[in-house]
Amino acid sequence: MSNFTRLVGLCLATFFIIISLSGDLNGQIVAKRVAAITGHLVPFLQYKPSRHDVSSPSRKYPLIIFLHGGGERSNKISLTPVFPDSGYAPVWQLRAYGPLRELGWHQLNFPWNNRTDAFIVLCPLSRAGTDTWPTEYIDAMINYGRDSLKADTNRIYLTGHSYGGAGVFNYLNSSSANVRKLAAVVPMAAWNTALRNTGANYVSAAKLPLWAFHAMNDAVTKRDTTIYSINRLNAVNPQA
Known part of the structure; x- marks a missing residue:
């Protein structure tokens, strides 16, 4: 009986440790929404360092903005993490991708x-029916990090996968001003949208570090988009 009691006690202790760790982790990831310049509400997940709120106002943290793939797009802006009820907020699915x-x-x-x-991490949710990541959503994350968090505006890193990787290229293509907001970019398995000539010129002029990834045998998002983008950038002799 004593062995059984010890076993039950050990199981309960382990259970409560796991629960406490999960609670602490979930407490650091929160769902929020902010208005983009177009008026659209942008749901996103936020993670910030444990000492963010108690550190000096002058203390700044690097910011990662991660853009998800096309399968996660949604027009639901609810933030309630209720699973598996049909009314759950799709933004919470983003915990399974990228830095989070x-x-x-x-x-x-x-x-x-x-x-x-x-790092501070912000993961916005793109709306359904869009072929490219809305650039105003990315700007909304940059502005939020600057105005509401202690984000270091000299260390903002933009990355994304598939539809999100294409979103990185799309943001770079949009304007030289966009490129100069970033410290580095990491597009992964970019789909459909490549770095165009204008984007390559913007990146080269800003000396923006760009590191692209794509599996050579990717059967879903063809590697050609990434290869073309890197070739375009190399063609303008980017400066280190």
């Missing part, structure tokens, strides 16, 4: 400039 997916392993702390730094 890594939070079970570490708290996005990385060494930089002889100190450990932590």
Whole structure:
């Protein structure tokens, strides 16, 4: 009987530890929405470092903006994380993609400039029926990070996968001003939208670091979009 009691106690202790860790993690990821310049409400998930709110006002954190793939697009702007009810907020699906997916392993702390730094992460939800990521949604995240969080405007990193990777290229194509808002970009498996000549010129002029990824055997989003984009950039002799 005593062995059984100890086993039950161990199981309960493990259960409550897991619950407490999950609660702490969920407490750091919150769903919010903000208005874009077009008036559209943009739902997004926000993660901020544990010391963000108690650190000095002068303390700034690097910001990652992650753009999801086409399968997650939705016009639902609810923020309630109710599963598996049909009324759930699709924005909460974004926990399974990009940087937020890594939070079970570490708290996005990385060494930089002889100190450990932590990232703010914002993951907006694109509306359904769009062929390209709305650039105003990305601007809404940049403005929110600058105005409502302690985002370092000199260290804003834009990345995305598939439809989101194309969204990165689309943002770079849109204007030289957009390019100059960013510290680096990482498009992954970009779909449908490539870096055009104007975008390549903007990136080169701004000396913006760009690191693109694409599986050579990708049967869904063809590698040609990424290869074409990198060739266009190399053709204008980008400066390091």
